[in-house]
Amino acid sequence: MAEPPETRPRRAAVLSAAVRVLLPIAVTAAILVVLPRFWFGDSPYTTGLAVEALVFGCYAVGFNLIFGSTNQLFLCVGALAGVGGYATAILSDRASLPLAVGVALGTVSAAVVGGLLAWIAVRRSLDVIFTGIVTLVFSLAFTQLLIGQSDLTGGDTGHVLERAATNLADDHVGGYYLFVGLLVGLLIVFRVLQLSHIGWAFRALRDNETAAELAGVDVARYRVYAAVIGSAMIGLTGGLYAYSLGFISPTTYEFAQIDVQVLVIVAFGGLGTLLGPVIGAATFGFLDRALTNSGQLREAYYGAFVIAIFLFLRQGVIPTVTSLVHRLRRIRRKEAEWRPSS
Amino acid sequence: MTAVILDGIVLGLGFGLLGVGLTLVYGLGGVLNLAYGEIAVFGAIVVSQVMNRGASTLLAVAVGMLAAAGLSVLLDLTLMRPVYRQTGEQRTLLGLLLTLGVAFVIVGLLNWKYPTGALYIFVSGDPISIAGVPMSAGSIWASLIALGAAGLLLLFFGLTTFGRGVRSVIQDETGARLVGISPSLVRTSIFALSGGLAGLVAVTRSMTAPLTITQGFTLTTFALIVAVVGGLGSVAGAFLAGIVLGIVSNVSAHYIGEYITEIVLLGAAALTILVRPRGLLGR
Numbered sequence: 001m002a003e004p005p006e007t008r009p010r011r012a013a014v015l016s017a018a019v020r021v022l023l024p025i026a027v028t029a030a031i032l033v034v035l036p037r038f039w040f041g042d043s044p045y046t047t048g049l050a051v052e053a054l055v056f057g058c059y060a061v062g063f064n065l066i067f068g069s070t071n072q073l074f075l076c077v078g079a080l081a082g083v084g085g086y087a088t089a090i091l092s093d094r095a096s097l098p099l100a101v102g103v104a105l106g107t108v109s110a111a112v113v114g115g116l117l118a119w120i121a122v123r124r125s126l127d128v129i130f131t132g133i134v135t136l137v138f139s140l141a142f143t144q145l146l147i148g149q150s151d152l153t154g155g156d157t158g159h160v161l162e163r164a165a166t167n168l169a170d171d172h173v174g175g176y177y178l179f180v181g182l183l184v185g186l187l188i189v190f191r192v193l194q195l196s197h198i199g200w201a202f203r204a205l206r207d208n209e210t211a212a213e214l215a216g217v218d219v220a221r222y223r224v225y226a227a228v229i230g231s232a233m234i235g236l237t238g239g240l241y242a243y244s245l246g247f248i249s250p251t252t253y254e255f256a257q258i259d260v261q262v263l264v265i266v267a268f269g270g271l272g273t274l275l276g277p278v279i280g281a282a283t284f285g286f287l288d289r290a291l292t293n294s295g296q297l298r299e300a301y302y303g304a305f306v307i308a309i310f311l312f313l314r315q316g317v318i319p320t321v322t323s324l325v326h327r328l329r330r331i332r333r334k335e336a337e338w339r340p341s342s
Numbered sequence: 343m344t345a346v347i348l349d350g351i352v353l354g355l356g357f358g359l360l361g362v363g364l365t366l367v368y369g370l371g372g373v374l375n376l377a378y379g380e381i382a383v384f385g386a387i388v389v390s391q392v393m394n395r396g397a398s399t400l401l402a403v404a405v406g407m408l409a410a411a412g413l414s415v416l417l418d419l420t421l422m423r424p425v426y427r428q429t430g431e432q433r434t435l436l437g438l439l440l441t442l443g444v445a446f447v448i449v450g451l452l453n454w455k456y457p458t459g460a461l462y463i464f465v466s467g468d469p470i471s472i473a474g475v476p477m478s479a480g481s482i483w484a485s486l487i488a489l490g491a492a493g494l495l496l497l498f499f500g501l502t503t504f505g506r507g508v509r510s511v512i513q514d515e516t517g518a519r520l521v522g523i524s525p526s527l528v529r530t531s532i533f534a535l536s537g538g539l540a541g542l543v544a545v546t547r548s549m550t551a552p553l554t555i556t557q558g559f560t561l562t563t564f565a566l567i568v569a570v571v572g573g574l575g576s577v578a579g580a581f582l583a584g585i586v587l588g589i590v591s592n593v594s595a596h597y598i599g600e601y602i603t604e605i606v607l608l609g610a611a612a613l614t615i616l617v618r619p620r621g622l623l624g625r
Contacts (some may be wrong), residue, residue: 071431124616128431129374133570134612140563141608148601256559261444267439296454303446310439311424314432 005290021195024275025187031185032180046289047176054179055241055286059258060265060277061186061235065193067263069202070226071209072118073132074253077262079142080231081238082253084110086146086153088239089161089248094152103239110235111228118227122220140253146250155242157281158249161242175244182240186233191274193281198225268309270316345475346596347589352481354588356486357547358559361568362495363539366532369512369575371525373425373437378415378540379561380448385410385541386461386553387452399463407541414537417444418530426529443502445558452555462552463545484546491542492581499577508532512575571614573624582622587611 032054040046059077066074074080087106091097097105117138121131146153193199201222204212213219242248251257265284269276280317287305291298313320364378375381389406393399425437452459460553467479498507510518511528518525542559547553568587572579587607594606614622 120616126615126619129372129434129574130570130615130619133566134615136563137567137608137612137615141605141612144601144604144608150607253382264439264442267435296457297450299453300447300450303443303448303450306443306446307421307440310436310443311421314428314436 016291021180021191025184025191028187028275028278029180029184032183033177036176047173050287051175051179051244053281053288054176054183055237056261056265056284057183057277057281058179058186058237059234059262060269060281061183062230062237063262064266064269064272064277065190065230065233066114066118066226068266068276069199070223071128071206072121072223072227073128073137074114074117074227074230075132075259075263076114076117076135076139076142077234078253078255078258079135079139080114080234081241081258082146082250083113084141084235084238085242085248085253086159087235088242089159090152093162099243103236103243106239107232107236110238111232114231114234115224115228117226121150122223136255139259143250143254154249156250158247158252160205160247161245166207178240178244182237186237187274189229189233193229194274198222202272219220262307264306268313268316268319270318273316273318276316276318283317289325344473346592348475348477349492350471350589350592351585352477352485352588353592354585355429355485355492355581356543356584357564357568357588358572358584359488359491359539359543359586360565361544361572362492362577363367363536363543364562364565365569365572365574365580366539367536368569370508371426371440371515372434373422373462374566375417375536376438376441376562377444377448378441378536378565379558379563380445380452381410381413381417381537382540382544382561383452383553383555383558384413385537386446386544386548387459387555388400388455389463389541389545389548390459390461392455397542403541403545406545410541410544411534411537413448414540415443415481415530418533422529422533426526437469445593449555449558451621456555460552460554461544461548463548465549480549484549487542487546488581491539492577495577504531543596567611571611573621576621577622579621579623583614586622 035050036047040050059081061075062080063077066072084103084106085309086097088102091105092099092102117135121134126134144230147155150156153218193202201212203219204215205219205222209219238253244246245252261284265280266277267280268283269278269280287302291301315323360382364375367373367375367378385406388409389402392402392405397405421440422437425433425440428436450487463480465478465480465483469476469478470482471477472482499509507518507523508531510521510523511525515525518528544553568580568583571587572581572583587610590610591603591607595603598606618624
């Protein structure tokens, strides 16, 4: 059967739309892939920092899906990553399952825990602050549990993953590419969700929850979806991070270490935007590098930077830049209108 | 059993005093001051510095509380202004992030200037027996101060005109403005009060165990939990929540075991929030 004549241009339009949609991710991926060759490939220290920034970027994508897209302030990113990390470690070391199975089960456990938390918050119709407090309480209890169950987790002293790839822990560049791959994968998932009906529902409920509910969006269900997918992302990152480090302790996933930084990263980049987490993680990665030598004043500089950023960039980088571009375009269009028509 | 409960009440009064300063600021416009614990630690360091210079404990405590109140007012007059120009969720998030930054700045500066800074106020005196249970003089003084503060706060908000004005702003900002109460003046005074209370809680805590500069974050999280369980904005609620959590924590420490205590405490807090999201005495 011959194709109807209009399919070909439509297919071309679909193709160009797909390119436009995935272009930001492709550019990000390209930059991340060539970066070690031009810049830090020979410095294990800087590469280590870059790996850390990438891990934070991955956490931030998951958190961005939960908080940025559906307004659930999950202050348990560290704990969810810890669920993934410890499940991976315990299942592969003590139950001697293959590592891949351990990571997969860790991811699933994190998704289940995140989904449960969202379900509870939705059922009790908790607002932003209360969701934040309940998840914060969960984080603190999780850390206590890790310390208390020392037979299983190694307690405060931590746990060495016997089956972790030792070559990966030493070879920082390998770890770097592992997390570049993970970050790009998570960004693609985020982008696909944004374009699907789920993303449409996310935008509706973020703009106005009541209006979304009235328009027939099942707010409760989409919140749980977001929490399950986002927590799976965080759990997977936590599991792979444990695997690449070869050693985990409660501090690896501590609230003060992870959650504070992830919240700042996502708010800085722009809540709910695709590349916000990447820009935030990169910026704070650079900041980390720049503050390496400032010793005890490090925290004070970090705090001053955070204050300055949020005083002047209230919406985050991406929304600010986007609105600037829109405004410039509008000015140009107006100029065109003023010009005498030929 | 009596001893366990009494100890729990002593612990709980401390929790209550910790939560009350945070709950007041939140009640007045939805800002969770994440620098609260660091302000308390700052007050403690000022007290210890003044004491090191040979001043009497009472004078040092007064100076420390004033310093903490001053820092809190400074925060209100500078960084909180843009926060209060926002509304709703924007305000909550901006307030959270800016006070978080302030917390880092304070702890960073303290770390740099006084890396080993700590406050321990030794209260001399033999243990006093209450209901047949010997209690150390330090914890009795700490509890009396907390009780006194609770009483004064309740009297202030219940009886004085200014206190009622504050409550009117908590209930309805526009309405308060219409009857001639200036919300920004009320806010500045409450920030001062909150800072002073942070300094006071640092002092009472240091009467039973040394307060070091690393404890700011823990203080903030506990204040947050107590304030939420008691009902954000409620003075009596904060103290009630503190006492309930104190007793729960001590009973579980005694009958179940030390390590599980904090989990039971956190579980109790989560349960209260889920059963009664308004908090024990919240509106």
